[in-house]
Amino acid sequence: MAKEFEDILNECIDRLLQGESLEQCLQQYPEQAAELRPLLEVALAAQHASAVEPRLEFKAEARYQMHSLLHAKERRRQPKQIPVLSWLPRWATITLVAVFVFFAAGSGTVAAASGSLPGDTLYAVKLATERVRLAFTFSGAGKAKLEAKFAGKRVEEMARIAERDDTEKVEALLSRLEGHLRHVEKLAAKVGEGESGDEKRVSALRQHLQREAVEDLDILEVAEGASPDQARRVITEAKEKLVQSYLTALDALEGDGAGG
Amino acid sequence: MHEESLVQRAKRGEPEAFEQLYEANFDRIYRYLCLKMRNRADAEDMTQQVFLKALESVGSFHWRGVSFSAWLFRIAHNQAVDHFRTKGKQMTLPLDETRSASMADLDPVALAEQKLRIEELAVACQRLSEAQREVISLRFAGGLSVAETAKAMGKSEGAVKVLQHDAIVKLRRILSASDGEK
Numbered sequence: 001m002a003k004e005f006e007d008i009l010n011e012c013i014d015r016l017l018q019g020e021s022l023e024q025c026l027q028q029y030p031e032q033a034a035e036l037r038p039l040l041e042v043a044l045a046a047q048h049a050s051a052v053e054p055r056l057e058f059k060a061e062a063r064y065q066m067h068s069l070l071h072a073k074e075r076r077r078q079p080k081q082i083p084v085l086s087w088l089p090r091w092a093t094i095t096l097v098a099v100f101v102f103f104a105a106g107s108g109t110v111a112a113a114s115g116s117l118p119g120d121t122l123y124a125v126k127l128a129t130e131r132v133r134l135a136f137t138f139s140g141a142g143k144a145k146l147e148a149k150f151a152g153k154r155v156e157e158m159a160r161i162a163e164r165d166d167t168e169k170v171e172a173l174l175s176r177l178e179g180h181l182r183h184v185e186k187l188a189a190k191v192g193e194g195e196s197g198d199e200k201r202v203s204a205l206r207q208h209l210q211r212e213a214v215e216d217l218d219i220l221e222v223a224e225g226a227s228p229d230q231a232r233r234v235i236t237e238a239k240e241k242l243v244q245s246y247l248t249a250l251d252a253l254e255g256d257g258a259g260g
Numbered sequence: 261m262h263e264e265s266l267v268q269r270a271k272r273g274e275p276e277a278f279e280q281l282y283e284a285n286f287d288r289i290y291r292y293l294c295l296k297m298r299n300r301a302d303a304e305d306m307t308q309q310v311f312l313k314a315l316e317s318v319g320s321f322h323w324r325g326v327s328f329s330a331w332l333f334r335i336a337h338n339q340a341v342d343h344f345r346t347k348g349k350q351m352t353l354p355l356d357e358t359r360s361a362s363m364a365d366l367d368p369v370a371l372a373e374q375k376l377r378i379e380e381l382a383v384a385c386q387r388l389s390e391a392q393r394e395v396i397s398l399r400f401a402g403g404l405s406v407a408e409t410a411k412a413m414g415k416s417e418g419a420v421k422v423l424q425h426d427a428i429v430k431l432r433r434i435l436s437a438s439d440g441e442k
Binding site: 005006007009010013014017038039041042043045046047049050051052053054055058059062063065066067069070071073 | 273275278279282283286287290291294295300304307308311312315382396397399400401403405406421422424425428429431432435
C-alpha cells in the first residue's frame with residue numbers, strides 16, 4: 001500500500017519535472033489527491049530552488065578552457081600521424097611548423113584567413129598566425145602592442161558575429177578577448193616596472209594602448225546598439241572588461257613605474 | 261544509446277564527442293553542485309574539476325549498466341565529499357547570490373517570496389539525512405530519473421523512491437514549521 005503511494009508520488013514528480021501542472025497530475029489520482037498535493041507542492045518548490053543558471057561568463061570561460069584542452073590533447077596525438085616529421089624532436093617540429101606559418105604570412109591563404117570569423121575553416125590559420133607573430137616578438141612592449149591588436153580583432157569579430165545573434169560564438173570570443181586583455185595588463189605591468197630608462201618606449205606604448213582602447217570601445221558601442229538582446233548582454237560585458245583592463249594597463253604605465 | 265556512442269567516440273579521443281557530452285551535462289552538474297555546496301564560487305570550481313576528472317578518466321569508463329551521466333554525478337559527489345572533508349563543515353552562504361532560471365519572469369513581490377523559498381529550502385535540505393539530501397539533489401537539481409539516481413547512488417529504484425518520499429515528507433514538515441514561526 002505504502003509502496004504504491006511512493007510509485008504514484010514518483011510518477012507525479014516525473015510529470016511535474018517534465019512541465020505538467022500540479023492540477024493535471026492530481027486529476028489522474030483523485031483518491032490520493034489530498035495526500036499528494038502538499039508533497040507535490042514541496043516537490044515544485046524544490047524544482048524552482050534548483051533551477052539555478054550558471055553565469056554566462058563562467059560558462060563561456062569554462063567551455064573555452066575545455067575546448068582548448070581537448071584540442072591541445074588532440075594536437076599532442078597528431079605528430080605521431082605525420083611520419084615525415086616523426087624523426088624530429090618535438091620542439092623542432094613545433095618550430096618548423098611555426099616558421100612555415102610565419103613565412104607564409106604573405107600568402108593568399110593567410111591573407112584570406114585574416115578576414116575569417118569563428119566557425120570558418122581559415123579561422124584556425126588566423127589564430128595560429130597570431131601565435132607565431134607573438135612568438136617572434138621579443139620585447140615586452142612589442143608583445144603588449146600585439147596583444148592589444150589581437151584584442152581589437154576579437155572585438156571586430158564580436159561585432160560581426162553579434163549581428164547574427166550567435167550568442168555562443170560571441171561568448172567564446174569574449175573569453176578570447178579576456179585572455180588578450182589579461183596579457184596586455186601583465187605585459188604593461190612588466191614594461192612599467194622593468195624597462196627603466198626607456199620612457200620613450202613606455203610613453204609610446206601608453207599612447208598605443210589608449211588609441212586601441214578608444215577604437216575598440218567605439219566598435220563595441222556601435223555593436224551594442226545594433227545587436228539583438230542576448231548578444232547585447234555579452235557585448236556590454238565585453239565593454240566593461242575592456243575599460244577595466246585598459247585602465248589597469250595604463251595605470252601600470254603611469255609615472256614612477258618607468259623611472260627606476 | 262546516443263550517449264553510449266558518444267562515450268565510445270570520446271574514449272577514442274574525439275574532442276567533438278566529449279564536447280557534446282560536456283554540453284549535455286554541464287548545467288545539471290553545476291545545479292547539483294550549487295545545491296550541495298550552497299556557494300556559487302565553489303560550485304563553479306568544482307564543476308570544472310568534475311569535467312577535468314571525467315576527461316582524464318573517460319578512457320577507463322566502462323558501460324556496465326551505469327550511464328555516463330550517472331558516472332559524472334558520482335564524480336561530482338565524490339569531489340564534494342572530498343571538499344567538505346578537507347575544508348571541514350559546510351559553509352552557509354546566502355543563496356540569493358545565485359539566480360533561479362524562473363526568477364527573471366517574476367514581479368518583485370513574487371521574486372522576494374521565491375528567494376525566501378530558496379533559502380528556506382536549502383536550509384531545510386541540511387536537516388535531511390545524507391541519502392535523502394542526495395536523492396533531492398540528484399532528482400531536482402541534477403534532473404536524473406529514479407533509475408539513474410539509483411545507479412548513481414548504488415541503490416535499488418525501490419530504495420530511491422522510499423528515500424524520495426521520506427525526504428519530501430520531512431521537507432514539508434520542516435518548511436511548515438518554519439512558516440509557523442513567522
